[in-house]
Amino acid sequence: MTERTAVIVGGNRIPFVKAGGAYAQASSIAMLSAALDGLVARFGLAGTTIGEVVAGAVLKHSRDINLTREAVLGSALSPHTPACDLQQACGTGLEAVIYAANKIRLGQADTAIAGGVDSASDAPIVVGEGLRRALLRANRSRTLPQRLAALSSLRPADLMPVPPAVVEPRTGLSMGESQALTNARWEISREAQDELALTSHQRLADAWDSGFFDDLVTPYLKVTRDGLLRPDTTLEKLAKLKPVFGGAHGTMTAGNSTALTDGAAVVLLADRGYADAHHWPALASVVDAQVAATDYVTGEEDLLLAPTRALPVLLERQGMTLADFDVIEIHEAFAGTVLATLAAWEKSGLGTVDRAKLNVLGSSLAAGHPFAATGGRIVATTAKRLHQCGPGSRGLISICAAGGIGVVAILEGC
Amino acid sequence: MAEVLYPDLPAGGPLLLRSLVRVGGRPRRVSALPPTVVRVRGHRQDVARLARYDEVCGYTLRDAVSPTWIHVLTFGLQLALMSQRDFPFGLAGLVHVSNDMTLLAPIHVADPLDLSVRASGLAPHRRGATFDLLGEAQVDGQVVWQGRSTYLARGVAVPGEPEPRMRAKDPGVRDSQAWRLPADLGRRYAAVSGDVNPIHLSALAARAFGFPSMIVHGMWTHARALAALEGRLGTTYRVAVDFTKPIPLPGRVGFAAQEDGDGIRFAVRSRSGTACLLGDVTHP
Numbered sequence: 001m002t003e004r005t006a007v008i009v010g011g012n013r014i015p016f017v018k019a020g021g022a023y024a025q026a027s028s029i030a031m032l033s034a035a036l037d038g039l040v041a042r043f044g045l046a047g048t049t050i051g052e053v054v055a056g057a058v059l060k061h062s063r064d065i066n067l068t069r070e071a072v073l074g075s076a077l078s079p080h081t082p083a084c085d086l087q088q089a090c091g092t093g094l095e096a097v098i099y100a101a102n103k104i105r106l107g108q109a110d111t112a113i114a115g116g117v118d119s120a121s122d123a124p125i126v127v128g129e130g131l132r133r134a135l136l137r138a139n140r141s142r143t144l145p146q147r148l149a150a151l152s153s154l155r156p157a158d159l160m161p162v163p164p165a166v167v168e169p170r171t172g173l174s175m176g177e178s179q180a181l182t183n184a185r186w187e188i189s190r191e192a193q194d195e196l197a198l199t200s201h202q203r204l205a206d207a208w209d210s211g212f213f214d215d216l217v218t219p220y221l222k223v224t225r226d227g228l229l230r231p232d233t234t235l236e237k238l239a240k241l242k243p244v245f246g247g248a249h250g251t252m253t254a255g256n257s258t259a260l261t262d263g264a265a266v267v268l269l270a271d272r273g274y275a276d277a278h279h280w281p282a283l284a285s286v287v288d289a290q291v292a293a294t295d296y297v298t299g300e301e302d303l304l305l306a307p308t309r310a311l312p313v314l315l316e317r318q319g320m321t322l323a324d325f326d327v328i329e330i331h332e333a334f335a336g337t338v339l340a341t342l343a344a345w346e347k348s349g350l351g352t353v354d355r356a357k358l359n360v361l362g363s364s365l366a367a368g369h370p371f372a373a374t375g376g377r378i379v380a381t382t383a384k385r386l387h388q389c390g391p392g393s394r395g396l397i398s399i400c401a402a403g404g405i406g407v408v409a410i411l412e413g414c
Numbered sequence: 415m416a417e418v419l420y421p422d423l424p425a426g427g428p429l430l431l432r433s434l435v436r437v438g439g440r441p442r443r444v445s446a447l448p449p450t451v452v453r454v455r456g457h458r459q460d461v462a463r464l465a466r467y468d469e470v471c472g473y474t475l476r477d478a479v480s481p482t483w484i485h486v487l488t489f490g491l492q493l494a495l496m497s498q499r500d501f502p503f504g505l506a507g508l509v510h511v512s513n514d515m516t517l518l519a520p521i522h523v524a525d526p527l528d529l530s531v532r533a534s535g536l537a538p539h540r541r542g543a544t545f546d547l548l549g550e551a552q553v554d555g556q557v558v559w560q561g562r563s564t565y566l567a568r569g570v571a572v573p574g575e576p577e578p579r580m581r582a583k584d585p586g587v588r589d590s591q592a593w594r595l596p597a598d599l600g601r602r603y604a605a606v607s608g609d610v611n612p613i614h615l616s617a618l619a620a621r622a623f624g625f626p627s628m629i630v631h632g633m634w635t636h637a638r639a640l641a642a643l644e645g646r647l648g649t650t651y652r653v654a655v656d657f658t659k660p661i662p663l664p665g666r667v668g669f670a671a672q673e674d675g676d677g678i679r680f681a682v683r684s685r686s687g688t689a690c691l692l693g694d695v696t697h698p
Contacts, residue, residue, distance in 0.1 A: 171592070172594065176591070191631075258672040297591075297642070297645075298590050298670075298671040298672075298673070299591075299671070300673070
């Protein structure tokens with residue numbers, strides 16, 4: 001069998017907006033469909049059978065067991081296009097791209113679409129355990145008296161719904177509180193975090209102004225640009241914000257932490273030969289990837305620094321160093337996450353990242369972070385940037401996720 | 415040695431309430447503990463109760479049960495022993511100060527258990543006297559679990575001078591977890607453990623017993639801490655804890671743990687950083 005290469009053909013996302021905003025009425029399926037529709041239109045995929053569509057959502061309704069397949073069935077893609085839901089917290093989007101690329105390289109698919117969606121506005125609300133158990137008992141009952149007995153065990157408190165919480169189940173700490181511990185451990189200053197946030201906004205604004213996203217984003221529900229972007233923010237404005245995590249003397253604010261966001265992003269992948277034969281562009285190839293996890297539960301390691309474990313393995317396997325990359329994308333869960341990741345890479349001897357190559361087109365602090373959609377946004381952005389840099393240019397993507405998971409991947413410009 | 419054999423585990427609630435109201439008639443000076451052993455043979459564990467216990471304590475429902483679950487099973491026997499006519503201490507005023515358990519072999523939910531409890535270790539304490547309730551669980555004649563619950567009886571005099579005790583050491587690291595303790599936690603734990611001591615059930619009752627607010631069961635805190643270490647405990651181990659401060663309900667506490675060559679040290683701390691429970695897991 002000839003060597004197969006998985007290439008990124010292109011991507012599409014909808015503008016990301018703050019939760020409770022313009023997409024408050026849109027479900028995950030609706031947003032994923034919107035991202036998919038834009039991709040289908042851009043590449044003329046109507047009626048095409050794609051090898052597989054893989055996507056996921058972090059905040060997922062139980063009714064959405066076949067989220068991706070349902071979105072495919074509602075799209076103009078051939079109904080013979082199979083689909084798969086995949087979930088790895090904030091690593092979902094990138095892991096979906098890796099899954100798709102691996103299938104293409106193994107010859108199990110010629111084409112694939114990978115991505116993710118999240119709606120923090122339309123998050124599932126769960127009924128309390130008492131009500132849930134009473135309903136399940138009533139459902140199992142065979143007679144009316146049994147059913148009534150099951151329901152009579154209900155107390156008023158059981159009827160209160162349980163809102164979703166972005167809290168690690170095993171530590172009881174929100175992601176922000178966990179990052180506050182990391183910031184303290186790695187001595188990340190407020191000033192450094194605010195500077196990173198400012199740079200993210202400036203670079204994303206520049207990228208929008210220069211038209212970089214013209215072929216990567218499709219407007220949705222009258223939104224044409226990322227809603228969280230603050231092109232006119234300044235260090236002074238950021239410095240005035242009150243700490244939201246880490247107590248009264250904390251360094252984390254709404255300005256240097258990502259906001260709850262709604263959005264969807266997808267990426268089109270193909271075998272290099274297939275792309276060439278169909279006159280599809282090839283922006284970048286997926287070279288390799290690595291996933292790893294940290295022992296964070298009892299505080300031995302940091303929740304969001306698993307890329308520190310993944311990267312050395314990946315670089316070793318590829319015989320590469322940090323200096324070999326032209327583009328480095330570290331997902332900005334929090335400004336502190338990026339700064340702690342850089343510090344940890346440095347400490348473990350992987351080298352220093354040239355900040356001029358880091359998140360050159362802005363990242364999650366400015367764009368927002370709809371959990372499962374972030375991977376697709378970063379992959380499409382990086383692939384296009386590498387294509388601009390030229391063949392052989394190298395890009396590194398690093399994404400941290402809940403549960404102490406981290407995913408890193410290498411792309412090479414075509 | 416006197417032995418009292420029960421057909422199955424005595425229900426904790428009625429015994430506890432009887433013990434609480436039986437305040438008068440207890441001696442203020444105690445020189446020995448009765449040698450009685452209370453026992454149950456072939457106890458079949460209740461899966462539904464285990465499921466409720468695991469849920470309220472944060473354990474994953476597994477066939478291999480936790481040592482704190484075995485403690486809970488022996489709690490009714492502890493009360494039965496203390497309600498014997500010749501037992502010198504009533505439950506009212508007793509403080510559970512420390513607990514020490516060894517899981518000698520994995521215990522599964524399907525194992526029929528022979529459980530027993532006896533009293534031992536009467537010792538002077540600067541605030542009264544302490545004694546131990548020694549529990550034992552056997553499966554097929556093999557000892558699989560041993561427990562020692564140390565209680566303080568305030569204001570009781572026993573012969574001798576108090577000796578300083580070794581306390582569990584603080585892990586010396588910052589909190590890595592935060593637990594939110596809802597107001598009904600004491601009632602939920604009481605329902606699965608049988609420990610219906612009113613200080614855990616309502617603020618009014620707690621005040622009547624001299625506490626400013628409801629407090630959570632020490633054995634809940636112990637179980638929750640062990641659940642937090644699930645996955646790094648191994649199949650057999652010894653776990654010892656000191657209950658150093660009551661935890662008010664509702665509330666929020668932090669959890670810290672540090673693993674070293676000797677085992678795992680852990681602490682549950684109040685928001686101000688005071689240790690409420692200190693413990694360690696070792697592999698003897």
